[in-house]
Amino acid sequence: MVSRVSAEFETSELAELALKRSRESVGGIYSSGVVYDRRSDKALKLRNGTIYTVIPTAVTSHNYITAVMESPAAESVIPEPSRRRRAQVYVICDSGSTAGVKAVFNSLGGLNIKTGR
Numbered sequence: 001m002v003s004r005v006s007a008e009f010e011t012s013e014l015a016e017l018a019l020k021r022s023r024e025s026v027g028g029i030y031s032s033g034v035v036y037d038r039r040s041d042k043a044l045k046l047r048n049g050t051i052y053t054v055i056p057t058a059v060t061s062h063n064y065i066t067a068v069m070e071s072p073a074a075e076s077v078i079p080e081p082s083r084r085r086r087a088q089v090y091v092i093c094d095s096g097s098t099a100g101v102k103a104v105f106n107s108l109g110g111l112n113i114k115t116g117r
Helices: 012-025 038-046 095-107
Strands: 002-009 029-036 050-056 066-072 087-094 111-116
Touching (some): 012 087, 012 095, 087 095
Antiparallel strands (some): 002 087, 029 087, 050 066
């Protein structure tokens, strides 16, 4: 019988290492994969950017002039959940191999380890 084991890791590097170690040390694995958090990649690209703020100088007139302020995008500007570099992994394996895969995920700091069919 085939089972699916999934877990969440704090970084994508840990997730990839967990898959590598599980493939090396546990038999009966058919497939595996990593699901990366795309929001954290966007937040990482914004980290070295610039934020532009448009400030109207005469709101009541029809043809008003605006001023532009620019400031560097610091980490405090990006909300903390978007800065997380979490990644989810899954392994499809034999039912007898689920304990070994869960042990590898647990030893490398896997969170929310789940087993399903």
